[in-house]
Structure formats: C-alpha cells, structure tokens
Amino acid sequence: MLSDPSLLISAFMLGFLGSAHCLGMCGGLASALGLNAGNKSNRSPFQLLAYNIGRIISYCLAGLIVGALGFWLTKQVAALSVLRYLAAGMLILMGLYIGQWFNGIIWA
Numbered sequence: 001m002l003s004d005p006s007l008l009i010s011a012f013m014l015g016f017l018g019s020a021h022c023l024g025m026c027g028g029l030a031s032a033l034g035l036n037a038g039n040k041s042n043r044s045p046f047q048l049l050a051y052n053i054g055r056i057i058s059y060c061l062a063g064l065i066v067g068a069l070g071f072w073l074t075k076q077v078a079a080l081s082v083l084r085y086l087a088a089g090m091l092i093l094m095g096l097y098i099g100q101w102f103n104g105i106i107w108a
Contacts (some may be wrong), residue, residue, distance in 0.1 A: 026055065029055075
C-alpha cells in the first residue's frame with residue numbers, strides 16, 4: 001500500500017518532472033487536436049482514440065527497435081559489456097566526488 005509519504009512524494013515528483021517531456025513531445029499534436037475539436041462538424045471520439053493508440057504503438061515500436069538493437073550489439077561486440085561496467089564505475093566515482101569522499105578523478 002502506498003501509505004508511505006516519501007513514496008507518494010517521489011511518485012508525484014516523477015510525474016511532475018516528466019510532464020515537461022510530455023509537453024514537448026505531445027503538446028503540439030494535442031493542441032492541434034484540441035483546436036480542431038472546437039469545430040463541431042469535425043469532432044469525433046474516434047480521432048482522439050486513433051491518436052492515442054497511434055502514440056502508444058509508436059512508442060512501443062521505438063522501444064522495441066532500440067532495445068533489440070542494444071541487445072544485438074551487446075551480443076555482437078563483447079567490448080560493450082565492458083563499457084557498461086566502466087560507466088557504472090565512473091558513476092560511483094562521480095558520486096563519491098560529489099559527496100566529497102574521494103577526489104581521485106580530478107586532474108590538476
């Protein structure tokens with residue numbers, strides 16, 4: 001159950017901060033549909049349904065393509081697996097640097 005306030009606050013913040021993405025990606029199309037819906041002769045629930053189904057399918061296909069490409073590349077090039085571990089190590093070092101516990105990544 002979501003009774004923990006920190007979970008509710010983090011869920012709200014994720015949704016709120018993610019709304020900028022939605023505004024940029026879908027805002028123009030949603031505005032165009034909304035302006036077109038003002039014309040009562042063209043108002044159709046099918047338009048809205050078709051738009052949302054198309055949007056969901058296109059995001060699913062884009063995710064499938066990028067995920068399959070990433071999976072294929074990691075199977076073909078063994079060095080990409082090593083890069084994942086190097087990136088994880090660098091993130092840990094950066095976190096330690098930001099926390100001022102380790103300054104070994106600074107070049108003076």
